[in-house]
Amino acid sequence: MNIEPRNDSLAELSRRGILQLSGAAVAATSLMAMPATSAHAAQDSANWDKVFPKSNRVDHRKVSFKNRYGITLSGDLYLPKGRGADRLPALAISGPFGAVKEQSSGLYAQTMAERGFAAIAFDPSYTGESGGEPRNVASPDINTEDFSAAVDFLGLQPFVDRERIGVIGICGWGGMALNAVAVDKRVKAVVAVTMYDMTRVMSKGYNDSVTLAERTKTLEQLSRQRWLDAERGAPAYGPPMNELKGGEAQFLVDYHGYYKTPRGFHPRSVNSNASWTITNPLSFMNMPLLIYIKEIAPRPMLLIHGEKAHSRYFSETAFAAAAEPKELVIIPGANHVDLYDRADKIPFDRITAFFSRSL
Template identity: 55%
Template sequence: MTTSDGYTFELDENVDRTPVRFTNRYGIEVVGDLYVPKNATGKLAALAVSGPFGAVKEQSSGLYANEYARRGYVALAFDPSFTGESGGDVRDTASPDINTEDFSAAVDFLGLQDIVDRERIGLQAICGLSGMALTAAAADSRIKAVATSSMYDMSRSMSRGHQDYYTPEQRQKVVDYLSRQRWTDAENGTFARGSHEVPLDADCNPAPVDRVLPETLPEDAHPIVARFFDYYRTERGFHPRSVNSTTVWTATTPMAFFAFPMMANIDMLAPRPALLVAGADAHSRYYSEDVQAMAPDNIELAIVPEADHVDLYDRKDLIPFDRLDEFFTTNLK
């Protein structure tokens, strides 16, 4: 349901929301909404919130920020660079580096607010921004705790396919397609659009499509596509600035994610903690399980029964906000 002010959720009556702008270290203006408990006083713990990949702050990240503010946090939901209302001359593209930097820039902004305790800042990321949040935290010790929901590792997803199904030969075909596309873009002086996760045809050749999600859902749609469609393409979560709701990424977006894998230095997160929340029925569950296995001493895993990947975008009856609140209360003190 899109409200009259363009959000997919209702603002809590005990929360104030203010549009804000700040600049990352690449000079790109990042646009967000600052959620603050009404009548708040003193120095509060704060969270920077973003994701899913291809979503905007009026969708899932805003819903999370609204709930955290209701519980007493200052929460900043923001659009990553190149998407939504944020800056970046090339629209609807992504960068593992710049989108990771966006989280640290959000911490810069939060730390300048009089109502925020600089020593109590954490991150909450959703879906494909989760890998960026964990990567940011590994390199930025101002971030004291990280929680993720329905985590995707976009470097792994784009360069290896779902469940790592690309063979080495198929991966090379995708690289060849992306490389040739750069010549095409250079010749045309424009950035063509195409799949950020490149599908393969029956002959195992790249077969990019011109939309993240179809305009209408086919009867034989894959169950994963149907779940995403039910959020991004219906009244439940549609937003006209969301890449996933309306269009597709620039075709060469995956190139940087082949070149720069995220979370390579996840060991640098310790001793600061992370909590990875995943649906028991989510097709993405393995991303959280694999990352937790890399650092079991400081990364917790919470599996939500009877929840799929998209349920954790907006199903407040399934999102374990009590567990998340407990995690941040314990670790931002």
């Protein structure tokens, strides 16, 4: 059942529209069922379903494991070829927010496997090939737990040195990664790339621009949406993510350029081919992620962000709040999505050196 929006000016929703609470746009968007998989699904092949080329320097296999809430997560495990009998340092990798393991996180995992690490890229709960109902919903608690569940999995593998496990979080999963490492003392080092603090942006808007009145209006709309969802017996979803109508901010154009073109499109990705539930922001609105960021120390943290990224302030304020040892690397000329897949922008040498000395 489709429900017409009450306010036409709020009907438009693109990649980050669900986060731009400054216009209180989240709850008043067009309430529709999730779109069907598009014709681009032909890109997904039986042998290799990633948006990046397969490396002949790594072994790959699909794996699954459960998190603490009993949700089965799906992952792609990458191992260096000719690794011998020595136990390997290992990395748990996820993100961006609304992406799947066949996109950016898989590229990072495969590249780090080429450099001698066991690396798993995984789909968070409720997305991609991972379990959980309803689909396409996020949780600051459950998605933080997903990282620790990946650490559980890695630590049980006979080829992994469980005392040398690190985490990489990308975009919105950068904030989740930092949150997970603050409480999971098994993790020895963490990298957050082009990081978003999803609780901050959903509750305060970009650059903390949301007023109390706007926040209250959004919460009233989200609360009433729950009645509609309860009446239908299923959550309503917004329009497909990252559709462009013209006149959008450049960062929204950049998201479209990754998720909606052959560069990064994947049929299972929320950002490429679907949408979040309308009420998705609720649990983010009063549950800040990074309150305990200081407790990552004395384990080292590396934050990486693009000089031109609209989201750069998230890493800068997280860096200021964190304790030593910490590093902040700003990539000249890079925007937010450049660090998803641009090999000439992503500082893999710096990331490798960081984990080599930290794990």
